[in-house]
Amino acid sequence: xxxxxxxxxxxxxxxxxxxxxxxxxxxxxxxxxxxxxxxxxxxxxxxxxxxxxxxxxxxxxxxxxxxxxxxxxxxxxxxxxxxxxxxxxxxxxxxxxxxxxxxxxxxxxxxxxxxxxxxxxxxxxxxxxxxxxxxxxxxxxxxxxxxxxxxxxxxxxxxxxxxxxxxxxxxxxxxxxxxxxxxxxxxxxxxxxxxxxxxxxxxxxxxxxxxxxxxxxxxxxxxxxxxxxxxxxxxxxxxxxxxxxxxxxxxxxxxxxxxxxxxxxxxxxxxxxxxxxxxxxxxx
Amino acid sequence: xxxxxxxxxxxxxxxxxxxxxxxxxxxxxxxxxxxxxxxxxxxxxxxxxxxxxxxxxxxxxxxxxxxxxxxxxxxxxxxxxxxxxxxxxxxxxxxxxxxxxxxxxxxxxxxxxxxxxxxxxxxxxxxxxxxxxxxxxxxxxxxxxxxxxxxxxxxxxxxxxxxxxxxxxxxxxxxxxxxxxxxxxxxxxxxxxxxxxxxxxxxxxxxxxxxxxxxxxxxxxxxxxxxxxxxxxxxxxxxxxxxxxxxxxxxxxxxxxxxxxxxxxxxxxxxxxxxxxxxxxxxx
Numbered sequence: 001x002x003x004x005x006x007x008x009x010x011x012x013x014x015x016x017x018x019x020x021x022x023x024x025x026x027x028x029x030x031x032x033x034x035x036x037x038x039x040x041x042x043x044x045x046x047x048x049x050x051x052x053x054x055x056x057x058x059x060x061x062x063x064x065x066x067x068x069x070x071x072x073x074x075x076x077x078x079x080x081x082x083x084x085x086x087x088x089x090x091x092x093x094x095x096x097x098x099x100x101x102x103x104x105x106x107x108x109x110x111x112x113x114x115x116x117x118x119x120x121x122x123x124x125x126x127x128x129x130x131x132x133x134x135x136x137x138x139x140x141x142x143x144x145x146x147x148x149x150x151x152x153x154x155x156x157x158x159x160x161x162x163x164x165x166x167x168x169x170x171x172x173x174x175x176x177x178x179x180x181x182x183x184x185x186x187x188x189x190x191x192x193x194x195x196x197x198x199x200x201x202x203x204x205x206x207x208x209x210x211x212x213x214x215x216x217x218x219x220x221x222x223x224x225x226x227x228x229x230x231x232x233x234x235x236x237x238x239x240x241x242x243x244x245x246x247x248x249x250x251x252x253x254x255x256x257x258x259x260x261x262x263x264x265x266x267x268x269x270x271x272x273x274x275x276x277x278x279x280x281x282x283x284x
Numbered sequence: 285x286x287x288x289x290x291x292x293x294x295x296x297x298x299x300x301x302x303x304x305x306x307x308x309x310x311x312x313x314x315x316x317x318x319x320x321x322x323x324x325x326x327x328x329x330x331x332x333x334x335x336x337x338x339x340x341x342x343x344x345x346x347x348x349x350x351x352x353x354x355x356x357x358x359x360x361x362x363x364x365x366x367x368x369x370x371x372x373x374x375x376x377x378x379x380x381x382x383x384x385x386x387x388x389x390x391x392x393x394x395x396x397x398x399x400x401x402x403x404x405x406x407x408x409x410x411x412x413x414x415x416x417x418x419x420x421x422x423x424x425x426x427x428x429x430x431x432x433x434x435x436x437x438x439x440x441x442x443x444x445x446x447x448x449x450x451x452x453x454x455x456x457x458x459x460x461x462x463x464x465x466x467x468x469x470x471x472x473x474x475x476x477x478x479x480x481x482x483x484x485x486x487x488x489x490x491x492x493x494x495x496x497x498x499x500x501x502x503x504x505x506x507x508x509x510x511x512x513x514x515x516x517x518x519x520x521x522x523x524x525x526x527x528x529x530x531x532x533x534x535x536x537x538x539x540x541x542x543x544x545x546x547x548x549x550x551x552x553x554x555x556x557x558x559x560x561x562x563x564x565x566x567x568x
Contacts, residue, residue, distance in 0.1 A: 125496060125497065125498035126498060126499075127498065127499075144498065145495055145496050145497065145498065147496060173495050175495050175496060177496070185493060185496050188488050188490070188493070189490075189493055189496060189497045189498065189500070189501040190498060190500055190501065192484070193484070193500045193501055193504045194500065195537065195540055195541075195544075196480060196484065196504065196537065197500075197504070197559070198540065198555055198556055198559040199533060199536040199537040199539075199540055199555075200476070200477070200480065200533060201558070201559035201562050201563055202536055202555055202558050202559050202562070203529075203532045203533045203535070203536035203537075204472050204529070204532060204533075206472070206473075206562065207562075207565070209469060209472070209473055210565050210566050211429055211457050211459050212409060212429050212431060212459060212461070212469050212473060213409060213429060213473045213566065214409035214410060214411065214428065214429065214473065214474060215410075215411075216473070216474055216477045216478065216481075216506075216507045217473040217474065217477055217566070218566055219503045219504070219506055219507070220477045220480065220481070220503070220504050220507075221559075221563055221566065222500075222503055222563075223500050223503070223504075224559040224560065224562070224563040225559070225560045225563045225564065226556045226559060226560055228552070228553040228556035228557055228560070229553070231556060232549050232552045232553050232556065235544050235552070236544065236547055236549065239544060239545070239547070242544060243541065243544060243545060245487075245488070246537070246540075246541045246544075247541075248487045248488060249483060249484060249487045249488075249537075250534065250537060250538065250541070251487070252483040252486055252487035253479065253480065253483040253487075253530070253533075253534060254534065255483075256479055256482065256483055257479075257527065257530045257531075257534070260479075260519050260520065260523060260526060260527060260530075261523070261527060263520055263523070265516050265520065268512070268516045268519070269512040269513070269516050271482055271483075271486055272482055272510045272512035272515060272516065273512055274485075274486050275481070275482040275485035275486050275505075275508040275509070275510060276508065276509045276510055276512070278485050278486070278490065278491075278508070279485055279505050279506075279508040279509045280509065281491070281494050282494050282497065282501070282502055282505065
C-alpha cells in the first residue's frame with residue numbers, strides 16, 4: 001500500500017473525529033500532527049500523546065511537511081481553510097476529509113484546489129454522542145463502515161489510496177459511492193435517525209421517566225445528545241435529501257397510526273413482519 | 285421477605301418472559317413449574333433445567349401446588365385462563381403478571397377473581413427482540429426498572445410482596461404506578477418507540493444499506509424485529525394513550541422538519557440543546 005511509505009499526516013480540526021483519526025494512525029506508527037484553533041485541544045492531545053506536534057494556527061512548516069492532510073473540520077470551514085493555506089501544501093499530495101455530507105462541498109473543494117493536489121472525499125460511519133478531542137477514541141473505526149466518495153475528477157490511484165486508509169483505520173467494510181448516492185443514503189440512515197431521536201426526546205416532558213424506561217427508549221435516544229452546531233450545519237447542507245426522507249418517514253408513521261386507529265390488525269402485522277424481515281439483514 | 289418462605293412458583297405461558305422469570309427464580313432456589321400449550325417449549329425448558337416440572341394443559345395438581353402464579357401470557361389470554369382454572373388455586377395466594385399494558389386488563393382480572401386470591405399487576409421493563417423460551421435469559425432483569433401497578437383494591441401486603449419480587453429478580457429500581465399512569469408512560473417510552481422503529485425500517489427500501497450504516501441506524505431499529513401478534517395486541521389495548529403519544533411525536537417531528545425547511549438554525553439548535561439536556565438524565 002502506498003500509505004506505508006507516507007510518514008507524516010496532518011489532521012486539520014482536532015475534535016472527536018480528528019482526535020480519533022490521530023489515535024488510530026499514531027498507534028500503527030504514523031507521525032501525526034494537528035492544527036486546531038483551540039489551544040486546549042492541542043495541549044491535551046500533546047499531553048496524552050495523541051499527536052506528535054500541534055499548532056493553533058496553520059504554519060508553512062507544519063503544513064509543508066505533511067505527506068497528506070485529513071480535514072476533520074465542521075463542513076463550512078474546510079473551503080476557507082484550503083483557500084488560505086493551500087499554498088503551503090507539499091507538491092502532488094493527496095488529501096481527504098471525514099465530513100458527513102458530500103454533494104455540497106466536494107465539487108467546490110475540487111474547483112478551488114491547486115491542480116497538483118488531489119482531494120478524495122471519505123466518510124467513516126463511526127462517531128460518539130460526545131464531542132471534542134477529550135472523547136477521541138482510536139477504536140471507533142473497528143468494524144465500522146467506511147465510504148469513499150469520488151467524483152469523476154478523481155483518479156483510480158486516489159480512490160485506492162483512500163480505500164486503503166479505511167482499512168488502515170480498522171474499518172470492516174469499505175464502499176465507494178457517488179456524492180449524490182452518499183447524501184441520499186446519509187439522509188436516511190444518519191440524519192433522519194438524529195431528527196427522530198431529538199423529536200422523541202423533546203415531544204414529551206419526560207423528566208420523571210428515567211425510573212421507568214427500558215432499553216428501547218435508551219437505544220432510540222442515545223443520539224439525542226447531539227452537537228447542535230455541527231448537526232444543524234449538516235442538516236441544512238443536505239436539506240433536500242433530508243426533507244425527502246423525513247416526509248417518507250412521517251407518511252409511514254401516519255399510516256401505522258391509521259392502522260392502529262382503525263384497529264386494522266392485519267395491516268399492522270404486515271408492517272411488523274416487513275420490518276422484522278428487513279431488520280434481520282442488519283444483524284451482526 | 286415473605287417470598288423466602290414461598291417455595292413453589294407456577295409460570296403460566298413459557299415464552300421469552302416466562303422462561304426468563306423461571307431462570308432468574310430457579311437460580312436463587314425456587315421450585316419453578318410452568319404450563320404452556322406448546323409441548324416443544326415445555327420439553328426444551330425441562331431439558332435445559334429452566335423449570336422443575338411442566339405441563340401442556342393446566343391440571344389441578346400443578347396449579348393446586350403453587351404458592352404463587354405468574355402470568356406471562358399474551359394479554360388477551362389471561363382472563364379466559366383464570367376463568368377456567370382459578371378453581372384449582374391454593375386458597376389465599378397472591379398472583380401477578382408481566383403484561384405490558386394494565387388499564388385494560390387489571391380491573392377485569394380483579395373483577396372475576398376468587399375473593400380469597402389477590403392479583404397484583406407488575407411490569408418488568410426488560411425484554412429481548414426475540415420471542416420464545418429458547419431466547420429466555422434470567423439476567424435480563426439485572427439493572428432493569430420494575431413497575432408494580434396496584435389498584436385501590438390491592439393490599440399493602442401484596443404491593444410489598446410484588447415489590448420484593450422485582451428485587452429478587454435483580455431489578456435496579458422498583459416503582460409503583462397506577463394503571464393509568466403506567467399505560468400513559470408505556471405508550472411513550474415503549475409503544476411509541478416500537479412504532480417509530482417499525483416505520484423507520486419500512487419507510488425506505490433499504491436492502492443495500494447494510495454496508496453503509498453506522499450504529500445510529502442499528503440502535504434505532506433494533507426493536508424493529510418485533511413479535512407482531514403480541515405487539516399488535518398491546519397497541520390496540522392501549523390505543524387511546526398510544527395515539528396521543530404518536531400525535532405528539534408526529535407534531536414535534538413536523539416542527540423540526542419546518543425548521544429545516546425554513547433554515548431556522550436558531551430554533552433547530554434550541555431543540556437539539558433541549559434534547560441533549562434531557563438525554564443526560566437517562567445516562568447510566
